[in-house]
Amino acid sequence: MKTVKLKDGRILAYEEYGDLKGRPVFYFHGWPASRLSGKQVARAAEKLKLRLISPDRPGIGFSTFKPNRKLLDWPDDVIQLADHLGIKKFSVAGSSGGGPYVLACAYKIPDRLVSAAVIAGLGPLWLSERKGLTFKQFLMLRVASLGAKLASPNLFFNKICLDYFPYLYTWTSLLLKSKPDKEIRKKSDYEKLFLATSKEAFRQGIRGVSCDLRIYSNDWCFDLKDIKTKVILWHGRKDKNVPVWMGKYVASRLKNCQAHYIESSGHLLIALMGEKIFSQI
DSSP states (O other), X not given: OEEEEOTTSOEEEEEEEEOTTSEEEEEEOXXXXXXXXXXXXXXXXXXXXXXXXXXXXXXXTXXXXXXXXXXXXXXXXXXXXXXXTTOSSEEEEEEGGGHHHHHHHHHHOGGGEEEEEEESOOOOSOOOOOTTOOHHHHHHXXXXXXHHHTOHHHHHHHHHHHHHOHHHHHHHHHTTOOHHHHHHHTSHHHHHHHHHHHHHHTTTOSHHHHHHHHHHXXXXXXXXXXXXXXXXXXXXXXXXXXXXXXXXXXXXXOSSEEEEEETTOOTTHHHHHHHHHHXXX
């Protein structure tokens, strides 16, 4: 683990994987997860000669908590980390809950980006308009938004399970997974990483992961159609965590998007297709 001290005094923790002399890619972890998630594509990054930089978001892992942070605060932290590492141009990629943070960077700092990739990425939960959505989809978004605001008891339960009953956490996390995802999770090496990155997410308690939920379910303060950066989007059609229609909605709002929908994959398509995905970044 490495750290950098930011201008406001906070510490930002990160890990590096792959080829440390390779082309830089900042990888944003999912939810609830941490910088350790970058390990799942470490081999692909090394093979593709990519320098994968995977930071903890504020309040997660070893990164200092930031009260009242917003989605558009994240690109500023990324820029400070890049400057610290002497990196002028770089790519960004994020899976699941890391997707919104990729889109924030694509919107706010396009001049620093080479490319941007969203992998099984979460879309806006706060939508007040229904363009492109069925009533059922709109209703699901509103329920998800409400659930995010009332999630504290569940987050406490998750932390207790991770600390004392990890196999219970594993079991409950598999309940709503698609068949392809369950097959991936059966692999002992992946399951070990899953538990490690999940536990690290709660290192400082629930504040960091709870803040992410608040951010997801509130106005992101920018419109997807205002993103000029080209975004490569990957989504599994059997994804039960972030349904494929959400990926399609995001793609439909972006002016410059290259979308790939994988028929046989679920939410964890990065574990199956990491090398192919990152070869296009």
